[in-house]
Amino acid sequence: MVQRQTAGKNPVGVIMTSLFLIAVCFCLYTYLVFPMVLHWRASGSRSVAENRSSVDEGMRGHEAVDSVSIVIAAHNEARNLPAKIASLDALDYPAELLECVFVSDGSSDETVALLKQACADRPGWHFHHYEEAAGKPTALNLGVAQASGDIIVFMDARQRVAPPAIRALVSRLAEPGVGAVSGELVLRGDLGDEARNVGLYWRYEKWIRDNESRLFSTTGATGALYAIRRADYSPLPADTLLDDFDTPVRLLGQGMRTVLESGAQIFDQAEGDSAQEFRRKVRTLAGNFQSFARYPWLFDPRRNPVWWQFLSHKVCRLLVPYALLLALLASVFGDTPFLHIMLVCQLCFYGLGLLGFFGMTNKLTNVIKIFLQLNAAAVVGAWQSLSGRRAVRWKTS
Numbered sequence: 600m601v602q603r604q605t606a607g608k609n610p611v612g613v614i615m616t617s618l619f620l621i622a623v624c625f626c627l628y629t630y631l632v633f634p635m636v637l638h639w640r641a642s643g644s645r646s647v648a649e650n651r652s653s654v655d656e657g658m659r660g661h662e663a664v665d666s667v668s669i670v671i672a673a674h675n676e677a678r679n680l681p682a683k684i685a686s687l688d689a690l691d692y693p694a695e696l697l698e699c700v701f702v703s704d705g706s707s708d709e710t711v712a713l714l715k716q717a718c719a720d721r722p723g724w725h726f727h728h729y730e731e732a733a734g735k736p737t738a739l740n741l742g743v744a745q746a747s748g749d750i751i752v753f754m755d756a757r758q759r760v761a762p763p764a765i766r767a768l769v770s771r772l773a774e775p776g777v778g779a780v781s782g783e784l785v786l787r788g789d790l791g792d793e794a795r796n797v798g799l800y801w802r803y804e805k806w807i808r809d810n811e812s813r814l815f816s817t818t819g820a821t822g823a824l825y826a827i828r829r830a831d832y833s834p835l836p837a838d839t840l841l842d843d844f845d846t847p848v849r850l851l852g853q854g855m856r857t858v859l860e861s862g863a864q865i866f867d868q869a870e871g872d873s874a875q876e877f878r879r880k881v882r883t884l885a886g887n888f889q890s891f892a893r894y895p896w897l898f899d900p901r902r903n904p905v906w907w908q909f910l911s912h913k914v915c916r917l918l919v920p921y922a923l924l925l926a927l928l929a930s931v932f933g934d935t936p937f938l939h940i941m942l943v944c945q946l947c948f949y950g951l952g953l954l955g956f957f958g959m960t961n962k963l964t965n966v967i968k969i970f971l972q973l974n975a976a977a978v979v980g981a982w983q984s985l986s987g988r989r990a991v992r993w994k995t996s
Contacts, residue, residue, distance in 0.1 A: 615933025622926035641813040668748030672738035676756035677709035705732025736835035767862035768826040778855025782824030782863035797869040816856035840886030884980030920974040
């Protein structure tokens with residue numbers, strides 16, 4: 600009662616308290632309320648178990664008849680190619696229906712020699728190389744143009760793919776209304792705290808994508824492994840930052856779903872370099888801004904069938920850092936006991952995050968560090984997008 604009376608005599612305190620509560624509620628909605636409501640809504644849709652059962656039944660009772668072209672763009676991937684090639688050799692799909700098309704985008708290491716040897720030894724494998732790197736979108740466009748399969752499966756050169764992956768993708772793509780099928784990226788986190796942090800965040804992200812898929816459609820795919828029909832592919836602009844968002848969004852605009860298929864797995868090591876992981880997040884978030892500008896219909900609920908998920912998952916996350924700043928400023932300038940307490944709580948929160956950055960890690964500091972790192976990347980990504988400094992660059996591996 601005393602606090603309410605004090606706030607009533609202090610209009611600035613009332614305004615700042617209101618702004619603080621709005622900002623905090625926005626953050627809680629984005630990271631907690633939205634995922635829980637999404638899960639609740641998805642639980643009323645077809646369950647994951649039913650999806651998995653139908654795919655397994657289709658794989659058992661349906662002989663593979665679709666020709667598949669695996670398209671892989673590579674830039675200086677000599678270190679990763681031997682393991683990748685071995686995993687492709689182990690794929691459980693008829694060899695006569697499967698081709699692999701590699702495109703070397705200006706590689707200057709042993710990538711070309713490895714691909715030349717691999718393709719010489721295997722019927723249905725082809726590679727193309729050009730000297731000056733033009734970026735992944737250009738390489739993918741060339742790869743699809745050279746492919747002959749009815750279905751295109753995009754993979755990265757870095758990760759090992761599970762043997763049943765192609766069958767699982769093809770079976771799911773046969774479902775009515777499905778335009779793209781995303782595989783499941785499984786990350787190992789055994790290279791230290793940063794890798795474990797990345798793995799923790801990715802599990803949270805996959806859980807959201809799985810629920811979006813069950814409800815109707817995700818708004819993107821896992822770039823390391825996804826499949827579409829060749830007839831549905833549209834060439835990517837050369838400056839595209841997120842092919843795994845751009846292509847599914849185009850299909851969504853035609854009313855087709857993108858679904859997550861857990862039976863199609865691809866395996867990678869979580870990034871153990873904090874600076875490298877931050878650059879990857881910045882590039883991804885800058886790519887979101889690029890896609891928003893290219894596809895403004897995403898913001899129209901009459902045209903976007905996943906409008907609520909899109910705003911809550913993609914857009915709200917990009918606004919959270921500014922909500923955090925608003926909450927902090929409201930606590931600083933709002934002269935009320937409640938805001939004084941909230942300011943101390945926020946300073947403790949950020950202090951714990953800093954401990955995580957300085958290597959004093961536990962579960963709490965790790966979670967806060969991930970949260971702060973993601974929001975810092977959103978700010979840098981927005982700045983790069985607005986300043987025109989974004990570029991199609993290959994990740995150094």
